[in-house]
Amino acid sequence: MAADGDDSVHYVISDLHIGGDEQLGEVDFLDELLAFLERLATTDEDAELVINGDAFGLWEFTEVDGPAKFDILTERYPELFEQLRETGDSVPITLLPGNHDNELAAYDEYGERLAEYNVDLVRAESLTRSVGDRTIYFEHGHQRDPNNRFEDFGNPSERPLGYYYNTNVTSRAGRLSERGRFNWLKDVQAVTPTERVPSWLLSKYFYREMNPLLRYAVIPVLLLFNISVLLAVLAGLDVAGIWTMPVETADAILTRLGLVGEAVHFLLVANAAIAGVLVLAGVPLYFILRDVERTVDRFGVFEADLTVDPDEPYAAAAREVFAERPETAVFCYGHTHRPLLNDVEGRLLVNTGTWLKRLHRRDVVAGVLPPVFYPSYQLCAVRIAAEANGVAVEFEEIEKDDPGASEITRTERLLTLGRAPTPTLPDRAVVADADRDPTFESDD
Numbered sequence: 001m002a003a004d005g006d007d008s009v010h011y012v013i014s015d016l017h018i019g020g021d022e023q024l025g026e027v028d029f030l031d032e033l034l035a036f037l038e039r040l041a042t043t044d045e046d047a048e049l050v051i052n053g054d055a056f057g058l059w060e061f062t063e064v065d066g067p068a069k070f071d072i073l074t075e076r077y078p079e080l081f082e083q084l085r086e087t088g089d090s091v092p093i094t095l096l097p098g099n100h101d102n103e104l105a106a107y108d109e110y111g112e113r114l115a116e117y118n119v120d121l122v123r124a125e126s127l128t129r130s131v132g133d134r135t136i137y138f139e140h141g142h143q144r145d146p147n148n149r150f151e152d153f154g155n156p157s158e159r160p161l162g163y164y165y166n167t168n169v170t171s172r173a174g175r176l177s178e179r180g181r182f183n184w185l186k187d188v189q190a191v192t193p194t195e196r197v198p199s200w201l202l203s204k205y206f207y208r209e210m211n212p213l214l215r216y217a218v219i220p221v222l223l224l225f226n227i228s229v230l231l232a233v234l235a236g237l238d239v240a241g242i243w244t245m246p247v248e249t250a251d252a253i254l255t256r257l258g259l260v261g262e263a264v265h266f267l268l269v270a271n272a273a274i275a276g277v278l279v280l281a282g283v284p285l286y287f288i289l290r291d292v293e294r295t296v297d298r299f300g301v302f303e304a305d306l307t308v309d310p311d312e313p314y315a316a317a318a319r320e321v322f323a324e325r326p327e328t329a330v331f332c333y334g335h336t337h338r339p340l341l342n343d344v345e346g347r348l349l350v351n352t353g354t355w356l357k358r359l360h361r362r363d364v365v366a367g368v369l370p371p372v373f374y375p376s377y378q379l380c381a382v383r384i385a386a387e388a389n390g391v392a393v394e395f396e397e398i399e400k401d402d403p404g405a406s407e408i409t410r411t412e413r414l415l416t417l418g419r420a421p422t423p424t425l426p427d428r429a430v431v432a433d434a435d436r437d438p439t440f441e442s443d444d
Contacts, residue, residue, distance in 0.1 A: 008131055009045040009385040011396075014052035014140065014334030015354035017100060018080070019073050020060030023186040024174030027077070029355045032379055032398050034083050041087040045385075048129070049091055051119075052334050052352055053098025053140025059166040060100070060174065060189075066156070067109040074113075081117050088118020095121050098335065099142035099150070099162060106156035125153055132386030134329035134431070137321050141335030141351075144313040148335075165194065182208050184407075187375070190357045192337055193310075200359065203370040207412050219411070220267065221274050223367035231272040310336040318349045329391040329431040330384055339378055341393060341426035343438045348393055348431055352382045357403060360421040372412040375403040376423050390432035395425040 013036075018027055027033075040049060061069045074081050084093060095114065097104040104110045105123040114121045126139040142148040148162035170189050177185035184204050191200045206215065238247040250268075254261035318331035322345055332350045339353035359373040379398035384391065404420075413420070428441045 007046045007386065008129070009047045009383065010050055010129055010131060010136060011040065011047060012050045012052055012138070012332055012350075012352050012382040012384065013355065013380075014352040015054045015098070015337055015356065016051070017054055017057040017060075017189065017354070017356055018077065019069070020057040021062055021171045021174045023177040023183060024057060024060045024171065024189070025076060026186070027080075028357065028403075029377065029379055029400060030077070030080065032400050033355065034079060036381060036398055037083045037087045041090045043091065047091050049087070049093045050127075050129070050138060050332075051093070051095045052138055052332060053096050053142070054100045054334065055095055055098070056101040056104075057189075058101045058103055059163055060171045062167050062171045066103070067107050067113070070110060070113055084119055085117045093119045094127070095119050096127060096138060096140060097121075097123070098140035099145075099148040099160070100166070102142075102150060102153075103156050105154040123154065128325075128328075131329065131384055131391050133327075134386075134391050135325065135327050136330045136332055136384055136391075137325070137328050138332050139317075141314060141333035144317055144333075145335065169197075180209060184208060187357055187359070190337075190359050190375070191373075192359075196361060199361070199371060200373055203373055206370045207372070207409055215411075219369065221270075222369045223364075223415075225368045231268055235272055310338050311340070311342075314351070315342070315344050315349055318344045318347070322347050330393060332382070332384070339380065339395060339425050341395070341429055341440075343429075343440075346431070346438065348391075348429055348438055350382060350384075350393055353378055353380055353395075353425075355379050358423070360423065362416045362419045362421065364415040365417060365419070369415060372408070372416045374416075374421050375407050376421065377403065378423055378425060380425055387430065390430045392428065392430045394428035397425055 016027075016029075016033070019025060037049075040047065056069075056073060058069050061072065064072065087093065095104070104114075104121055111121040111123065125143060126137065128138070129136045142162075143150070145162070147165075148160050150158050150160060152158050166189075173185045173188040177183050188197060188200075191197050234243070234246045237243040251265070254265045257264070314331070314333055314336075321331055322328055328347065330348045330350055331344070332352065334352050334354070336351060337354035337356065337358065338351055340349065340351035342349045355377075357375050358378060359375055362372050362374060364371065377400040379400050380395045381398065382393065383396050384393050386392075429438045430441070431438045
């Protein structure tokens with residue numbers, strides 16, 4: 001039974017995505033998760049742990065069906081399930097299905113087997129909990145996403161668009177990841193929004209898979225591409241006799257520098273020649289691609305966007321819940337993997353983030369080189385509790401080593417100098433009585 005009452009405390013985590021084909025089965029945060037569950041088992045609080053969807057990556061298992069996936073989970077992660085059993089002896093654990101593990105709601109066997117490990121599976125799209133004299137509304141959030149919405153909840157045969165993306169792209173990436181120079185392809189599930197996958201693939205190919213000699217030969221050309229295009233234009237004007245001053249001035253300066261000037265002159269001429277060829281080839285290619293894009297649009301091949309707005313659908317849903325249930329203080333969801341804590345009409349909208357790796361896109365400082373995707377972990381548990389002055393919500397950070405130290409090359413760091421991300425979790429906030437806005441408390 002869930003912990004309710006004035007002193008109740010609710011810990012919330014979501015989007016663990018544990019399990020999947022081959023390399024997707026690696027759980028980089030397993031030690032941290034076990035430590036968190038072990039610590040929770042010793043708490044003196046009247047606590048409950050809510051796992052708010054996508055605890056398991058059941059979509060990412062493509063070679064077995066139904067509850068047979070649970071056999072693989074328990075065999076692969078015995079220490080996790082034993083820790084769930086131990087923690088569940090002391091603290092109620094409630095599991096709500098997400099889209100990746102929606103089939104938990106489709107088979108009675110899942111509920112029965114999870115109960116053996118002291119996990120209470122709620123086969124519903126949402127649930128509420130009391131906290132003080134207010135309530136918390138929980139849902140995973142996929143029902144607000146048209147690509148992952150289920151019209152018939154609990155139907156194991158229903159397949160939204162997101163299912164096909166995960167079985168045909170994410171799961172295949174897990175099977176192929178070890179074939180690369182580095183085991184990076186499995187991180188495709190961390191790329192959000194989905195439209196960034198092509199850019200991410202190009203980036204990882206260029207900085208990780210491309211032959212190093214070829215990469216270092218191409219970098220000067222692409223890094224100086226904008227300057228080289230300008231030089232190519234000036235060279236054309238010089239040859240045509242329209243404007244000779246820039247080229248003559250540059251030649252005079254470089255001549256004075258001796259061998260260094262000759263080397264710079266050679267590099268600039270080579271870059272300008274290559275840039276000129278690329279521009280000449282790129283102009284007709286641009287118009288061809290534009291025409292192809294318009295033709296595809298006429299046929300409506302890509303009418304559906306792959307990515308839902310990460311904020312507005314949930315803010316709108318929260319407003320509806322707050323209007324229908326005035327006692328609700330917190331609307332808590334996951335799904336988008338973005339930790340968030342916002343004020344919505346005097347109550348709080350909370351996203352619990354993800355335990356998966358997150359990727360942050362950063363453009364290079366110059367040229368037309370591929371962007372760099374910096375990895376990070378923002379492992380956290382959201383703690384929601386009643387206090388004397390209202391309902392407090394705070395993100396408890398769980399420390400994990402920065403993966404960028406081993407995954408970002410020196411070349412990537414140099415090309416994005418000063419642009420490395422510094423991800424942070426939201427500040428603590430308190431919802432007081434109904435006629436007062438939440439107060440946010442910074443740790444700074």
